Amino acid sequence: STVTIDNGSFQWSAPSNIALVKYWGKRENTNSSNAISSEQIPANPSVSFTLNHCKTITKLAFAKKQDQSSFSFDLLFEGQPKEEFKPKIQKFLERIAVYCPYLKEYHFTIATENTFPHSSGIASSASGMAALAMNIMSLEKALYPEMTEDFFYQKASFLARLGSGSACRSVKGSVVVWGNNTSINGSSDLFGVEFPNTIHANFKNYQDTILLVDKGEKVVSSTVGHNLMHNHPFAEQRFEQAHQNLSKLKKVLENGDLQQFIQIVESEALTLHAMMMTSLPYFILMKPNTLEIINKIWKFRNETQTPVCFTLDAGANVHVLYPENVSETVLQFIQAELVGYCQNGNYICDQIGEGAI
Ligand code: 2P0
Numbered sequence: 001s002t003v004t005i006d007n008g009s010f011q012w013s014a015p016s017n018i019a020l021v022k023y024w025g026k027r028e029n030t031n032s033s034n035a036i037s038s039e040q041i042p043a044n045p046s047v048s049f050t051l052n053h054c055k056t057i058t059k060l061a062f063a064k065k066q067d068q069s070s071f072s073f074d075l076l077f078e079g080q081p082k083e084e085f086k087p088k089i090q091k092f093l094e095r096i097a098v099y100c101p102y103l104k105e106y107h108f109t110i111a112t113e114n115t116f117p118h119s120s121g122i123a124s125s126a127s128g129m130a131a132l133a134m135n136i137m138s139l140e141k142a143l144y145p146e147m148t149e150d151f152f153y154q155k156a157s158f159l160a161r162l163g164s165g166s167a168c169r170s171v172k173g174s175v176v177v178w179g180n181n182t183s184i185n186g187s188s189d190l191f192g193v194e195f196p197n198t199i200h201a202n203f204k205n206y207q208d209t210i211l212l213v214d215k216g217e218k219v220v221s222s223t224v225g226h227n228l229m230h231n232h233p234f235a236e237q238r239f240e241q242a243h244q245n246l247s248k249l250k251k252v253l254e255n256g257d258l259q260q261f262i263q264i265v266e267s268e269a270l271t272l273h274a275m276m277m278t279s280l281p282y283f284i285l286m287k288p289n290t291l292e293i294i295n296k297i298w299k300f301r302n303e304t305q306t307p308v309c310f311t312l313d314a315g316a317n318v319h320v321l322y323p324e325n326v327s328e329t330v331l332q333f334i335q336a337e338l339v340g341y342c343q344n345g346n347y348i349c350d351q352i353g354e355g356a357i
Helices: 083-096 101-105 125-143 149-163 165-169 222-227 235-255 258-277 288-304 324-341
Strands: 007-021 046-064 072-077 106-114 175-178 192-194 207-211 309-312 318-322 347-351
Touching (some): 007 235, 007 309, 046 165, 072 083, 083 125, 083 149, 101 106, 106 125, 125 149, 125 165, 165 175, 258 309, 288 318, 318 324
Parallel strands (some): 072 106
Antiparallel strands (some): 007 046, 046 175, 046 347, 309 318
16 A cells, blocks of 8 residues: 655665775676666675764755756755756656656755764765665555555665765665675675674674874775776686675675784775776775874784784775774874875774664
């Protein structure tokens, strides 16, 4: 049974996430007769920690309209109309229209804000698209109340993926896998799934301190970077390596081996940037201070045997990852030795979290 709803609103907040095994490269969109379902399919599987504090909060107000021939929406960012963001939302709505045919029946007001500073170099596409997808699913659930909770979350992740690939990993927590991999039960290219096995206590409340090295606009967007993996000389080996690293990391998440964790995670971060440096055109997103920080982390780890490591996103910022029980010494080290490499001394203390609410 369906119900008719004229107007109302929903609100969701969705967190950012940080990949441990990186998504970098999409499958070629080959199936022209079925172009939509073959969009945004990753070339390799990825796994991420869902964050807790870095979030997008989005309110979706909706009102039934007369003309149902096109999408209609207003966008407010931090309370102000934001025209620059509208094309990305328009494209998202067009992509998901076939899965959400009710969308053209409504005018939407999308009001969104982030808990982290804008242009901090923290990607807001993952949290933003996940928060919007959750709101759309709340509308769908209002129209189709018999929908199950599993369907709700799975379709939310599916829709989020069509907005931004990494967004499908921001719906759930605390460790999410996206992409088919034989070692992960239930894994799919179409949506993120919660890590299906029991996670070792060493990873409980795992910390991510994000060092804001550079807040500038990136020289190459992630979408362009993904596409440079087509015809990349190392593409096939890289995709195979991601499968192997995910299988290894699966065991590590179960057995709590932090030395192995560090090796896989740091190798993945450097390989991501190595792919950028070896594509055509080639590019570099790290900054001198990114390397300074990496070297300081290695020195500190060697000298103190503290299980702290770094990972990188598609940018210059450094994510410092460590277990909760060494927080005090790591934060002292960050304040004493790393803050000087951050723009205006800025960093954000986050930890793994439970997904959208
Ligand atoms: C990741 N990144 O796994 C990788 C590692 C950045 C570095 O996914 O084109 O914004 O919207 O699917 O998801 C960033 O790319 O790209 C990303 P689209 P997305 O988190």
